[in-house]
Amino acid sequence: MTQPQNVIAVVYDYDRTLSPVIMQNDVIFPAIGVKADEFWLRTNRLRDVRAYEDELAWLRLLLENPDFRQLSNVDLQQFGRELEFFPGVPEVFNGLSGFLEDEKYVRHGIALEHYIVTSGLKEVLSGSPLSEHVEAIFGCELDEDREGKVFWPKRVVSHTAKTQYLFRISKGPEYVDLSHDVNDHMPEEERRIPFRNMIYIGDGPTDVPCFAVVSSRGGVALAVYDPGDDESLHICQRLLDAKRVREIGPANYNKGSHLRSILEYRLKRIANRIADELQQAHQREIIEAARPR
Numbered sequence: 551m552t553q554p555q556n557v558i559a560v561v562y563d564y565d566r567t568l569s570p571v572i573m574q575n576d577v578i579f580p581a582i583g584v585k586a587d588e589f590w591l592r593t594n595r596l597r598d599v600r601a602y603e604d605e606l607a608w609l610r611l612l613l614e615n616p617d618f619r620q621l622s623n624v625d626l627q628q629f630g631r632e633l634e635f636f637p638g639v640p641e642v643f644n645g646l647s648g649f650l651e652d653e654k655y656v657r658h659g660i661a662l663e664h665y666i667v668t669s670g671l672k673e674v675l676s677g678s679p680l681s682e683h684v685e686a687i688f689g690c691e692l693d694e695d696r697e698g699k700v701f702w703p704k705r706v707v708s709h710t711a712k713t714q715y716l717f718r719i720s721k722g723p724e725y726v727d728l729s730h731d732v733n734d735h736m737p738e739e740e741r742r743i744p745f746r747n748m749i750y751i752g753d754g755p756t757d758v759p760c761f762a763v764v765s766s767r768g769g770v771a772l773a774v775y776d777p778g779d780d781e782s783l784h785i786c787q788r789l790l791d792a793k794r795v796r797e798i799g800p801a802n803y804n805k806g807s808h809l810r811s812i813l814e815y816r817l818k819r820i821a822n823r824i825a826d827e828l829q830q831a832h833q834r835e836i837i838e839a840a841r842p843r
């Protein structure tokens with residue numbers, strides 16, 4: 551069955567894209583008395599000396615911490631309430647849909663959805679004020695032991711594995727359900743959200759695989775930087791120079807900001823293209839139906 555393909559998705563990275571502080575430093579370490587600098591030094595050592603993947607290194611160190619091991623997934627969700635966000639988050643999620651109330655778009659049922667794909671802990675974001683505004687959150691997940699305490703990673707979303715979730719979003723809700731194999735073949739016209747209807751927003755080199763998947767398939771890749779951090783601006787400029795992303799902007803999502811204007815412009819372009827295509831398809835059907843047999 552072909553899909554109307556009238557849904558637009560904005561997919562966000564989390565750490566340093568929606569928040570100036572990575573979630574471990576922001577809410578987890580303060581709760582269990584861990585010094586961030588020391589922790590990341592040990593993580594880097596596991597990566598550099600023992601060739602660990604980053605995510606497996608920090609997950610191991612967290613799960614070896616006796617105070618962290620006392621926590622449940624519900625505790626991790628509680629941490630989510632304390633997260634710090636960039637300006638305009640979460641208002642931007644509802645605010646961006648406003649323009650779709652125009653009859654031109656309503657006629658074709660054009661809708662906007664938001665998703666978050668993080669290499670951090672999914673449960674922390676599930677308990678945050680962001681969760682009610684997004685269709686789905688993908689991230690590392692921990693299993694609980696018989697006492698209900700976290701003890702083992704059941705899903706690790708490394709930065710290269712993040713692209714898998716873009717395909718899940720593209721294919722539709724049954725693939726957003728993680729028990730479904732994402733590799734089942736699905737022709738482009740049957741996908742609920744083709745990549746050309748997708749915008750991916752990230753902040754740095756760990757987003758390059760997602761930037762590449764989205765832009766090579768006709769979508770839009772955007773990078774944001776922390777206006778208070780020169781290094782993050784340089785990273786974004788390098789991404790732009792290397793044509794990894796279409797545009798860059800300071801991570802201020804408030805109405806009237808540069809980033810918000812870029813987002814609104816890109817969303818309108820996609821929505822106009824969808825409206826034109828659906829209008830043309832509709833006219834073809836009318837001509838077809840009126841043709842003498």
Ligand SMILES: [Mg+2]
Nearest residue numbers: 563565566753
């Ligand atoms: Mg990030």
